Amino acid sequence: MTDAHTAGPFIAAIDQGTTSSRCIVFDTDGRIVSVDQKEHEQIFPKPGWVEHNAAEIWRNVQQVVDGAVAKAGITSADVKAIGITNQRETTLLWDKHTGEPVANAIVWQDTRTAELCRQLGGAEGQDRFRAATGLPLASYFAGPKIRWLLDNTPGLRARAEAGDILFGTMDSWVIWNLTGGPGRGVHVTDVTNASRTMLMNLETLDWDAGILDAMGVPATVLPEIRSSAEVYGRAASGTLTGIPVASALGDQQAALFGQTCYAQGEAKSTYGTGTFLLMNTADEPVHSENGLLTTVGYRIGDQPAVYALEGSIAITGALVQWMRDQMGIISTAAEIETLALSVEDNGGAYFVPAFSGLFAPYWRDDARGVIAGLTRYVTKAHLARAVLEATAWQTREIVDAMTKDSGVELTSLKVDGGMTANNLLMQTLADVLDAPVVRPLVAETTCLGAAYAAGLAVGFWPDTDALRANWRRAAEWTPRMDEATREREYNDWLKAVQRTMGWIEDKE
Amino acid sequence: MARNIQSLERAAAVLRLLAGGDRRLGLSDVASTLGLAKGTAHGILRTLQQEGFVEQDPVSGRYQLGAELLRLGNSYLDVHELRARALPWTDDLARASGESVHLGVLHHQGVLIVHHVFRPDDSRQVLEIGAMQPLHSTALGKVLCAVDPVAHAEAAEGDRKALTPATVTEAAEFEQILELTRARGWGSDVEETWDGIASVAAPVRDRRGMPVGAVGVTGAVERLCPGGELRPDLVAAVRDCARAVARDLGAGRF
Numbered sequence: 001m002t003d004a005h006t007a008g009p010f011i012a013a014i015d016q017g018t019t020s021s022r023c024i025v026f027d028t029d030g031r032i033v034s035v036d037q038k039e040h041e042q043i044f045p046k047p048g049w050v051e052h053n054a055a056e057i058w059r060n061v062q063q064v065v066d067g068a069v070a071k072a073g074i075t076s077a078d079v080k081a082i083g084i085t086n087q088r089e090t091t092l093l094w095d096k097h098t099g100e101p102v103a104n105a106i107v108w109q110d111t112r113t114a115e116l117c118r119q120l121g122g123a124e125g126q127d128r129f130r131a132a133t134g135l136p137l138a139s140y141f142a143g144p145k146i147r148w149l150l151d152n153t154p155g156l157r158a159r160a161e162a163g164d165i166l167f168g169t170m171d172s173w174v175i176w177n178l179t180g181g182p183g184r185g186v187h188v189t190d191v192t193n194a195s196r197t198m199l200m201n202l203e204t205l206d207w208d209a210g211i212l213d214a215m216g217v218p219a220t221v222l223p224e225i226r227s228s229a230e231v232y233g234r235a236a237s238g239t240l241t242g243i244p245v246a247s248a249l250g251d252q253q254a255a256l257f258g259q260t261c262y263a264q265g266e267a268k269s270t271y272g273t274g275t276f277l278l279m280n281t282a283d284e285p286v287h288s289e290n291g292l293l294t295t296v297g298y299r300i301g302d303q304p305a306v307y308a309l310e311g312s313i314a315i316t317g318a319l320v321q322w323m324r325d326q327m328g329i330i331s332t333a334a335e336i337e338t339l340a341l342s343v344e345d346n347g348g349a350y351f352v353p354a355f356s357g358l359f360a361p362y363w364r365d366d367a368r369g370v371i372a373g374l375t376r377y378v379t380k381a382h383l384a385r386a387v388l389e390a391t392a393w394q395t396r397e398i399v400d401a402m403t404k405d406s407g408v409e410l411t412s413l414k415v416d417g418g419m420t421a422n423n424l425l426m427q428t429l430a431d432v433l434d435a436p437v438v439r440p441l442v443a444e445t446t447c448l449g450a451a452y453a454a455g456l457a458v459g460f461w462p463d464t465d466a467l468r469a470n471w472r473r474a475a476e477w478t479p480r481m482d483e484a485t486r487e488r489e490y491n492d493w494l495k496a497v498q499r500t501m502g503w504i505e506d507k508e
Numbered sequence: 509m510a511r512n513i514q515s516l517e518r519a520a521a522v523l524r525l526l527a528g529g530d531r532r533l534g535l536s537d538v539a540s541t542l543g544l545a546k547g548t549a550h551g552i553l554r555t556l557q558q559e560g561f562v563e564q565d566p567v568s569g570r571y572q573l574g575a576e577l578l579r580l581g582n583s584y585l586d587v588h589e590l591r592a593r594a595l596p597w598t599d600d601l602a603r604a605s606g607e608s609v610h611l612g613v614l615h616h617q618g619v620l621i622v623h624h625v626f627r628p629d630d631s632r633q634v635l636e637i638g639a640m641q642p643l644h645s646t647a648l649g650k651v652l653c654a655v656d657p658v659a660h661a662e663a664a665e666g667d668r669k670a671l672t673p674a675t676v677t678e679a680a681e682f683e684q685i686l687e688l689t690r691a692r693g694w695g696s697d698v699e700e701t702w703d704g705i706a707s708v709a710a711p712v713r714d715r716r717g718m719p720v721g722a723v724g725v726t727g728a729v730e731r732l733c734p735g736g737e738l739r740p741d742l743v744a745a746v747r748d749c750a751r752a753v754a755r756d757l758g759a760g761r762f
Binding site: 029031032332333334335336337338418420421422423441442443472473474475476477 | 586587588589591592595596599600602603623624625626628629630633635637638
């Protein structure tokens with residue numbers, strides 16, 4: 001084998017994710033050399049609340065870095081840079097002098113700030129800060145979580161205003177600790193993570209004084225906003241002491257980068273429990289008229305920032321899990337394909353999984369799930385088809401919204417995530433999008449993106465063209481559905497979507 | 509009618525009794541209900557326990573049905589599960605070998621391709637998932653015939669067509685090749701199915717060593733067999749991949 005595993009140099013990428021922290025060591029071809037991973041505790045203090053212990057996360061990060069380097073059988077001399085990607089929006093405040101978190105981190109899924117967001121919206125509603133930040137007032141984003149901590153932790157606001165408290169998303173927390181912690185740690189975040197705080201102005205790429213004021217967040221707690229690919233500092237302890245810490249990207253942006261979507265109109269979609277679709281819109285932030293988020297895709301050093309449109313689907317893989325766990329129709333997730341392949345089509349059934357309302361592009365919280373078109377002819381196999389088609393049609397709706405907003409037609413969709421193992425789903429996706437769907441050879445696109453950005457920062461790779469040359473197609477699905485069928489099916493899907501709306505009525 | 513084996517009848521009765529409700533039964537319950545001596549009932553329960561068909565609660569000492577029974581009912585491995593488990597390893601094999609990778613299972617009289625990873629260059633390739641390949645001439649097919657008696661019967665009794673001048677069609681020679689494949693743990697196809705194309709494959713086994721499929725690399729004969737011999741590094745990479753998938757099948761599902 002042309003086995004480059006023994007020959008360096010390498011890049012180490014840290015993925016501080018929602019359920020675990022991982023470290024992957026990559027070689028110059030972007031090939032995985034070693035992986036280490038450790039899960040951390042999910043803390044649910046109340047319904048709707050989700051927290052992480054940040055001290056545990058930092059311990060795990062140190063362990064997986066040491067673990068991955070040891071498994072690779074290399075030394076720090078072989079590692080040229082450390083890259084970081086992270087769960088987005090998860091919010092932490094800590095004491096600048098001791099490095100102690102003031103409370104558990106509030107995870108992005110936590111909904112405790114829903115009421116606060118309504119108050120902050122006031123008469124202008126949830127789009128109050130959308131023009132400046134590209135985001136609606138929703139409980140995911142970090143800004144309101146900071147405000148909540150300041151309001152609900154006794155004495156914290158005074159300490160924050162005195163300059164004793166630091167805020168960070170997980171990228172900042174890891175970088176600050178990695179570069180030495182109290183007294184020495186570098187307090188920075190990157191543009192992609194900053195763009196999820198609802199505190200950063202998309203045009204200036206700096207903290208927005210007006211929003212900070214409205215949100216009640218003192219500027220003293222905020223990290224410096226830097227690019228996604230530059231040397232922030234050097235590791236101050238552990239196996240990789242002295243190695244430059246050279247990238248930070250939110251996880252979905254890292255996947256966009258790892259999938260080498262460097263040109264306008266290139267898009268990636270990550271299929272997991274839910275799905276995140278990001279499209280590169282080049283150096284222009286495109287403001288959405290169709291319920292999508294505007295976000296920073298990445299920024300390499302002092303080059304102009306590259307923006308992206310983001311659409312997320314709440315229920316994709318989760319619908320397959322629901323068929324398995326709640327309905328008991330299949331015993332493993334993979335069996336959905338076996339069952340679906342036992343029939344030719346959906347038998348006229350459509351499944352709209354609006355389990356907690358409809359998200360982009362509809363944003364209707366009065367909607368609930370519907371299975372439409374039922375007749376006595378329909379079997380569980382037809383429903384299995386309808387389940388897979390639901391993921392495909394929801395993707396089509398996001399893609400259509402992106403085309404409307406950006407004026408750019410999707411030429412092909414790069415996919416990653418666990419559901420890409422489902423061949424029927426990938427073919428259906430190509431059919432309903434009427435565009436090729438391609439899967440890259442390295443499935444770990446998130447870590448790869450962080451490694452790529454760090455490698456660019458230290459000259460490990462010369463430019464994005466070199467990264468593109470590394471990209472390898474593992475599979476490609478081309479559209480096979482005829483136009484008339486596609487239009488008819490899409491029309492039926494849209495009718496089914498209409499039937500979900502207005503289910504929840506005002507209780508007054 | 510031939511005489512039935514009494515101990516098997518009694519074992520079946522014990523299993524039926526334990527399956528009769530959501531409950532655990534003690535040794536004396538089992539013995540008295542079935543009219544067996546305690547020692548006989550204990551012998552049967554102990555044997556069933558060793559086979560995994562019965563489990564004994566460590567605290568109460570009572571017996572219940574074991575997980576192995578469930579596995580017997582579900583022992584068929586879903587091919588899509590196989591693909592999902594194999595995916596990272598086959599990706600790695602394609603990257604390491606620079607050739608395309610196929611994962612196949614026995615289906616009717618041929619090899620059904622359930623997973624395909626493109627050769628990692630920028631050339632146009634067509635996804636071959638769902639395609640059928642011949643059992644008697646391809647590396648995947650020969651591996652399946654060598655390790656799976658059902659596949660062997662299909663190929664031995666089927667029509668072994670000459671697809672190229674190199675295809676082995678004669679029964680004795682075919683058996684010899686299967687013997688060799690079994691002995692060395694991998695199979696090959698050097699222009700026996702398609703002119704100019706060679707491949708190497710190895711069997712994928714589940715936790716209990718049962719063959720569930722075959723994985724292999726396929727490419728131009730000039731690259732795979734420089735100087736007329738299959739590259740040993742390719743053989744090693746294919747076998748590593750097959751073992752990695754097997755490990756993954758053992759780790760999670762069962």
